[in-house]
Amino acid sequence: MIRTVAVIGAGVAGPAAVLSLAAAGLKVRWFAPPPAPTHDPVGETLSPAANPMLAELGLADAITAAGHRPSHTTLSSWGSPQLLDRNAILHLEGPGLVLDRRRFEADLRRAAEKVAERVVDARLAEAHPAQGAWHLSAATGETLDADALIDASGRGTAIARRHGERNRADRLMAVHAFLDQRDADVEPTPAVLIEAVETGWWYAALRPDGSLSVAYFTDPDLLVETPTRDVGVWKALIDGTRYVGRWIDDAGFDPDTAPTLSSAGTTWLAPPAGRVEGAPWMAVGDSAAAFDPLSSHGMTTALWAGARAGPVLSAALDGDDDALDAYARSVSDGVQAFLDQRRRMYAMERRFAGAPFWRRRHNVTPPDLAERAQDK
Numbered sequence: 001m002i003r004t005v006a007v008i009g010a011g012v013a014g015p016a017a018v019l020s021l022a023a024a025g026l027k028v029r030w031f032a033p034p035p036a037p038t039h040d041p042v043g044e045t046l047s048p049a050a051n052p053m054l055a056e057l058g059l060a061d062a063i064t065a066a067g068h069r070p071s072h073t074t075l076s077s078w079g080s081p082q083l084l085d086r087n088a089i090l091h092l093e094g095p096g097l098v099l100d101r102r103r104f105e106a107d108l109r110r111a112a113e114k115v116a117e118r119v120v121d122a123r124l125a126e127a128h129p130a131q132g133a134w135h136l137s138a139a140t141g142e143t144l145d146a147d148a149l150i151d152a153s154g155r156g157t158a159i160a161r162r163h164g165e166r167n168r169a170d171r172l173m174a175v176h177a178f179l180d181q182r183d184a185d186v187e188p189t190p191a192v193l194i195e196a197v198e199t200g201w202w203y204a205a206l207r208p209d210g211s212l213s214v215a216y217f218t219d220p221d222l223l224v225e226t227p228t229r230d231v232g233v234w235k236a237l238i239d240g241t242r243y244v245g246r247w248i249d250d251a252g253f254d255p256d257t258a259p260t261l262s263s264a265g266t267t268w269l270a271p272p273a274g275r276v277e278g279a280p281w282m283a284v285g286d287s288a289a290a291f292d293p294l295s296s297h298g299m300t301t302a303l304w305a306g307a308r309a310g311p312v313l314s315a316a317l318d319g320d321d322d323a324l325d326a327y328a329r330s331v332s333d334g335v336q337a338f339l340d341q342r343r344r345m346y347a348m349e350r351r352f353a354g355a356p357f358w359r360r361r362h363n364v365t366p367p368d369l370a371e372r373a374q375d376k
């Protein structure tokens with residue numbers, strides 16, 4: 001009998017899971033609400049560590065398509081007021097790609113749609129485990145059943161948060177905007193720029209379409225005024241930088257673009273997989289573990305976890321739970337390795353050691369890292 005698995009979410013981890021499950025001979029029922037016309041996801045730096053995962057999923061073409069650009073230059077002012085070429089800080093395996101992320105996600109979606117048994121164009125509203133199966137209903141009222149469930153719904157962890165405990169290491173948030181170029185005569189440098197400031201750090205990347213992705217990462221209590229309501233506040237924050245502001249000015253980008261806010265903290269689910277009422281489930285991607293974007297590894301981890309879905313759930317559906325346990329251990333080991341890496345990265349910046357943002361990241365003891373999320 002062919003077993004069925006429901007997948008929730010059509011970001012990066014969701015399509016990866018669909019492809020992996022189909023390759024393992026499982027039938028996939030995919031809750032994949034189409035992206036809004038305005039959908040323009042932030043986070044475009046793809047680590048080269050993603051390449052083997054893309055190849056394993058048959059998606060190698062997704063990064064050779066026109067529209068993405070190699071990320072040869074990463075400049076950073078981190079630990080020093082000078083702007084240095086420091087690829088090694090962020091890309092331990094060398095340079096990666098700056099993606100046209102909308103196109104990348106659309107390519108993943110197209111590949112996954114071809115192999116899913118059924119694609120539900122709506123959000124999942126409810127999921128009830130009973131007698132070894134999942135009973136699911138979409139926001140449109142449509143219902144269906146599945147033998148196992150994958151939660152790839154991103155940081156919101158729509159379903160799995162009821163079955164695992166959410167932990168967080170910090171409350172980092174991103175203030176983010178895409179800036180268009182006002183002055184078309186200037187050829188902007190194709191670079192990624194990282195700049196540490198007293199209250200957090202900045203990221204700016206020239207996107208393949210010529211716009212500039214700009215994000216300021218800080219803690220919510222350090223944001224005195226809300227920049228989403230007042231573009232003047234956003235421009236004042238930019239003016240407080242030494243290099244990001246200069247890049248925006250020199251290349252003629254338009255800072256009069258109201259930014260959006262999003263969570264960017266390090267959070268994880270424990271355990272990220274298991275059984276409930278006898279029915280197997282797995283969280284993959286940000287739903288299992290979401291990392292401080294300083295790592296630039298979120299999409300890579302999402303692809304890795306999605307690619308585990310097929311082998312892990314086909315074993316679980318054969319009654320062998322060792323693969324579920326091994327997956328849970330790998331996620332947990334990955335979180336610990338990331339927390340060590342995060343500590344080392346923040347420790348490289350000592351200029352603002354007395355400031356709350358940096359103090360919180362320098363003086364971390366293991367119990368602080370396991371602070372329970374208040375929003376479970």
Ligand SMILES: Cc1cc2nc3c(=O)[nH]c(=O)nc-3n(C[C@H](O)[C@H](O)[C@H](O)COP(=O)(O)OP(=O)(O)OC[C@H]3O[C@@H](n4cnc5c(N)ncnc54)[C@H](O)[C@@H]3O)c2cc1C
Pocket residue numbers: 008009010011012013014031032033042043044045046047122123124125152153154155156158174176215262263264284285286287290291293296297298299300302
């Ligand atoms: C500011 C910022 C910058 C970043 N920069 C980078 C970067 O440069 N490089 C990098 O690799 N990573 C970066 N990341 C991280 C990266 O974006 C994520 O790790 C990655 O998107 C995770 O993919 P995902 O599929 O798990 O989740 P998502 O991409 O969030 O996808 C989840 C999907 O599930 C859908 N969904 C939610 N609930 C439901 C439901 N009930 N039913 C159906 N669907 C649902 C959502 O609509 C969404 O489409 C950044 C993150 C942030 C916040």
